[in-house]
C-alpha cells in the first residue's frame with residue numbers, strides 16, 4: 134500500500150478538543166478555589182506564618198507538656214485500634230452480605246450496598262462531630278466514627294476482593310453440596326486472604342492518621358492538643374506535636390510493611406499453618422484491642438442505656454426533614470461547587486508536585502520530604518495553610534495538595550519503578566537522552582497506573598475537602614460546622630446529604646474516567 | 652572498521668560467564684549471521700556490540716569510538732549510530748506504531764522535538780515510509796497492543812530502518828514471522844544495510860536463513876566462537892557439532908529436503924517462497 138504523503142494524525146482532532154476543553158473546565162474550578170499564589174507572598178501573611186514557624190524552634194519539651202503529649206498519643210492509638218476492631222466486626226458480615234462471591238445466582242444486594250455507600254460517603258470527621266453532640270466530648274465519639282466509616286470502606290473492599298479472585302473453586306464446592314459460608318472459607322479465602330489481610334493492615338495505618346485529627350472536633354487524642362496549640366499560635370508545641378505525628382505514622386508504616394512482608398512467607402511444614410509467631414501476634418492484637426477499649430472512657434456499652442438511646446432519638450429526629458428552602462439550597466450548592474473545586478485543584482497540584490518529587494526519589498532528601506508531607510494529615514496542614522494564605526478555599530486546596538503530594542509521590546515512584554524497564558532501556562541503547570527515553574519508553578507503561586492512583590486519590594480528597602472547612606479552609610465543612618454549633622440540625626442535615634451525593638457523584642465520575650483511559 | 656572485539660569476556664552479576672575469550676572483528680558494511688544453540692551467548696554478544704554491557708575482560712571497539720567512550724555524551728552519540736532489533740520488541744503496549752517508530756531518532760533529535768512529537772507526530776511521512784517497507788503502512792496509527800506478535804516485531808524493525816544506524820544489531824529479528832515473511836524481512840534488512848553501507852549482525856535460529864542470505868557465518872557455543880567462516884564453507888557436520896545436544900535435528904525455517912545444497916546454490920526455493 135502506498136502512503137498518502139499528506140496523511141494526518143487521526144488522533145489530532147480529539148487531542149485538540151481535549152486540550153481546549155480541559156482549560157474551559159478547569160478555569161472556573163480554579164476560580165472557585167480562589168487560587169491566588171500571590172497570597173503566599175503577601176507581607177501580612179508572611180509575617181504571621183513567619184512568626185509561627187520561627188517559634189517552632191526549639192520544640193516545646195517541658196515535662197508537663199510531654200505528659201499531656203504522652204497521654205494524647207496513647208489515646209490516639211487507642212482510638213485507632215478500637216475503631217479498627219469495631220470496623221472489622223462491622224465489615225465482615227456486611228461484606229458477606231454485599232459480595233456476589235460464592236453465590237450461585239448473581240444478586241444486586243441493593244440494601245447492603247446503599248448502606249455501605251452511606252457509611253463511606255459521610256467523612257469520619259462528620260460522624261465524629263455528630264457523635265460528640267450526642268455522647269459528649271471524648272474518645273468514644275472518635276471510636277464510633279472510625280468504626281462506621283472504616284467499616285463501610287473495609288466491607289466494600291472486602292466484597293470487591295472476594296469477587297475478583299477465581300470463582301471456580303468455590304463454585305465447584307457449592308455444586309458438591311457445600312453451603313455458601315463453607316464454600317467461601319475453603320474455595321475463596323485461600324486465594325483472597327493475603328490481599329484481605331494486607332488491605333486491613335493498610336487501613337489500620339490510615340486509621341492512626343484519621344484518629345490524630347479526631348481531636349479537632351473534640352473527640353480526643355493528639356488532634357485536640359494540636360487544635361489548642363494552633364489556636365494559641367504556639368509554634369513550639371505545634372512542632373513537638375508534628376514530630377510526634379511523624380514518629381507515629383512512620384512506626385505504623387514500618388510495622389505495616391513488616392506485617393505485609395511476613396504475609397508473603399510460605400507457611401511452615403506442619404499440620405497447623407499458625408506457628409509461634411502468629412500466636413504471639415494474635416495475642417498482642419487481642420491484648421491491644423482489649424486495652425484500647427478499657428482505656429479511659431471508651432465505654433461503648435454505656436451508650437445503650439435508656440436515656441442515651443432517648444437522647445439519640447430526639448437528636449436524630451431533629452435532622453428531619455432537611456431544610457430545603459431555596460436560599461439555603463443556594464448556599465449549599467455554592468458550598469458543593471467550592472468543595473469540588475478544592476478537591477480538583479488540590480489533587481491536580483498534588484499530581485504535579487508528586488511527579489516532580491517521584492522522579493528523583495532515589496535521592497535521600499526527597500524520600501524524607503515525601504514522607505513528611507504524607508505523615509501530616511490534611512486537616513493539620515489546613516490549620517497551617519490558613520495562616521499562610523488566609524481563611525478560604527485556597528488554603529484548603531493547598532492543604533490537600535501538600536498531603537496528597539506526599540502520598541502520590543510515593544505511589545508514582547513505585548509505579549515508575551515497577552513499569553517494564555525494557556522499552557526505556559532499548560531507547561537509551563539507541564542513544565536517546567534521559568527525558569525522551571523516559572517519555573517514550575517508561576511513561577506509557579506506567580501511565581495507566583499513574584492515572585488510576587490519581588483518580589483514586591481524588592475520590593478520597595472529595596471527602597477530605599468536605600471537612601477542611603472545620604478549620605476555616607472553605608467548602609461544605611464550614612457550613613456544617615457553623616450550623617451544628619447553632620443547633621440548626623435541619624440545615625446541617627441538608628449539608629450532610631449534599632456531601633453524600635457529592636462523594637457518590639465523584640466516585641462515578643472517577644470510575645468513568647478510569648474506564649475511558651483503557 | 653565496524654567493530655573489533657579483543658579477548659572479550661562477559662560475566663553477569665550472578666557470576667555466570669556468558670562470553671569467554673571472544674575475538675571478532677568486522678569491516679564496515681559486512682553482513683554477519685550469528686548462529687548457535689539456545690543459551691549459547693548470542694544475545695550476550697550482541698549486547699556487548701550494542702554497548703549495553705561493557706566487557707568484563709578484554710576490549711570492545713565499536714564503530715570509530717575506540718574502547719569505552721570517555722563521556723556520557725560521547726556514549727550517547729555512539730549509541731545513536733547503533734540500531735538494535737530486540738528478541739522481544741521493547742515497545743509499550745499503549746504506544747501507537749507511529750510514535751514507536753519515531754522513537755528510533757530520539758538519539759539525534761533535540762529534546763524539544765522529541766517532546767513535541769508526543770503531542771503531534773512530527774515526521775508522519777518518515778514513519779509511514781518505514782512501516783510501508785515492512786508492509787504495515789495501514790497500521791501507522793494503530794496502538795501497539797492491538798497488533799499481532801509478528802506485526803509488533805515488524806514495528807521494531809521499522810524503528811531501526813527509520814533510525815538509519817551505521818551498525819544494525821538484530822537479535823532473532825524474524826522469530827515471530829512465518830517463513831515467507833521471515834525471508835523477505837531478512838532480505839529487506841540486508842538490502843537496507845547494503846544501500847547505506849551499514850554493518851549488519853543478526854542472530855538467527857534458522858540456519859538455512861543464515862546460510863542462504865549472509866556471506867559470513869559465526870557459530871557461537873557455550874560463550875565461545877565455534878567457527879567463523881564464509882557461508883559456502885559451513886557444512887552439515889559442522890552444524891551438527893554446533894547444535895549437538897539439541898536432539899540431532901538442525902533448526903531450519905523452510906522444511907524442504909536438501910536445503911543446504913540449495914542454500915549453497917543461492918537458495919532458489921526460498922526465493923520462490925518469498926514472491
Ligand SMILES: Nc1ncnc2c1ncn2[C@@H]1O[C@H](COP(=O)(O)OP(=O)(O)OP(=O)(O)O)[C@@H](O)[C@H]1O
Pocket residue numbers: 663664665667668669687688689690691692693694695696738
Ligand atoms: N542477565 C543475566 N544474568 C545472568 N545470566 C544470564 C543473563 N542473561 C543471560 N544469562 C545467561 O547467559 C547465557 C547466554 O545467554 P544469551 O541470552 O546470550 O543466550 P542466547 O544465545 O541469546 O540464547 P537464545 O537463543 O535462547 O536467545 C545463558 O546461559 C543465560 O542463562
Ligand SMILES: [Mg+2]
Pocket residue numbers: 693694695738822
Ligand atoms: Mg537470545
